[in-house]
Amino acid sequence: xxxxxxxxSAGGSLRFLYHxxxxxxxxxxxxxxxxxxxxxxxxxxxxxxxxxxKFIKQNNIDLSIYQNEEWHSFNAFFHRHIxxxxxxxxxxxxxxxxxxxxxxxxxxxxxxxxxxxxKESEYTVASLLQNEALxxxxxxxxxxxFRLCVDDYHRYCFPASGEKEPDVFIPGKLHTVQPIALRxxxxxxxxxxxxxxxxxxxxxDVVQMEVGALMVGKIVNHDADVKKSVNAGEEKGYFxxxxxxxxxxxxxxxxxxxxxxxxxxxxxxxxVIRFGEAVGKCVRSAHPx
Numbered sequence: 001x002x003x004x005x006x007x008x009s010a011g012g013s014l015r016f017l018y019h020x021x022x023x024x025x026x027x028x029x030x031x032x033x034x035x036x037x038x039x040x041x042x043x044x045x046x047x048x049x050x051x052x053x054k055f056i057k058q059n060n061i062d063l064s065i066y067q068n069e070e071w072h073s074f075n076a077f078f079h080r081h082i083x084x085x086x087x088x089x090x091x092x093x094x095x096x097x098x099x100x101x102x103x104x105x106x107x108x109x110x111x112x113x114x115x116x117x118x119k120e121s122e123y124t125v126a127s128l129l130q131n132e133a134l135x136x137x138x139x140x141x142x143x144x145x146f147r148l149c150v151d152d153y154h155r156y157c158f159p160a161s162g163e164k165e166p167d168v169f170i171p172g173k174l175h176t177v178q179p180i181a182l183r184x185x186x187x188x189x190x191x192x193x194x195x196x197x198x199x200x201x202x203x204x205d206v207v208q209m210e211v212g213a214l215m216v217g218k219i220v221n222h223d224a225d226v227k228k229s230v231n232a233g234e235e236k237g238y239f240x241x242x243x244x245x246x247x248x249x250x251x252x253x254x255x256x257x258x259x260x261x262x263x264x265x266x267x268x269x270x271x272v273i274r275f276g277e278a279v280g281k282c283v284r285s286a287h288p289x
Contacts, residue, residue, distance in 0.1 A: 004269040005104055043241050048074035059151035079154045079238040090278030092160060092232035095202055099277045100246050101156040103146035104270035107261050110141045118211055118245050119191050130170055140252040148244045153275055155238040156246055158230045162200035167224040169194045194219050202282035207249035253283050
């Protein structure tokens with residue numbers, strides 16, 4: 001059995017920023033482009049190196065599994081490289097789907113009324129993609145949500161081999177006055193996100209989306225504007241500082257997730273998953289594309 005964690009809500013400071021009227025005004029200031037630029041430059045500068053030792057201690061990070069590197073900034077440390085032997089790969093050739101990242105996993109059947117809780121917001125598949133036609137292709141399929149914490153390895157890979165389309169980027173938005181009405185809860189923010197349509201033989205057309213935090217969690221994808229062939233386990237990109245999320249979407253009758261993952265989600269438990277670990281397999285009747 002894999003380790004699990006109970007699903008928890010955000011801490012007090014995040015609840016204040018996202019759900020309190022005064023907090024949302026503060027958040028509006030914090031997310032102004034000039035503030036983000038200043039914060040980003042600091043995290044990329046040598047001045048931020050002083051944060052590294054404290055961060056390692058606070059989060060009990062085991063550096064022995066990471067490559068020996070000289071970090072010129074906090075962000076360079078944050079998206080550090082792991083030793084390949086520390087993350088054994090599943091067997092994609094045998095039809096296994098591998099996890100794109102170290103994370104806490106939740107999995108949902110895509111049915112009418114599905115709302116995905118992601119980073120202090122809620123999305124339907126259509127609102128997540130901002131593409132109704134594309135969303136319909138995944139009806140009755142599966143949505144797999146990989147939540148990365150700040151102490152996780154923040155580089156991620158392609159979960160299957162195939163041909164990727166150029167990335168689609170959706171900028172984040174903050175609604176401080178008129179929240180979006182979704183189900184019974186108001187949604188005050190939309191996170192910045194980027195998705196790739198991956199054409200695979202084993203799983204059909206798979207959407208791989210990276211979701212960044214509103215203030216932090218910059219998404220850096222390699223070859224984002226390029227259409228090319230990719231291999232399972234090949235690095236797709238990395239997140240800069242901030243907890244972040246990856247979402248995979250599968251159409252009907254293409255992907256069979258491990259039953260343990262389904263059961264854990266039904267019991268409000270996140271499953272702890274590692275980069276490269278098998279999380280399910282292809283359905284052999286899936287049509288190649």
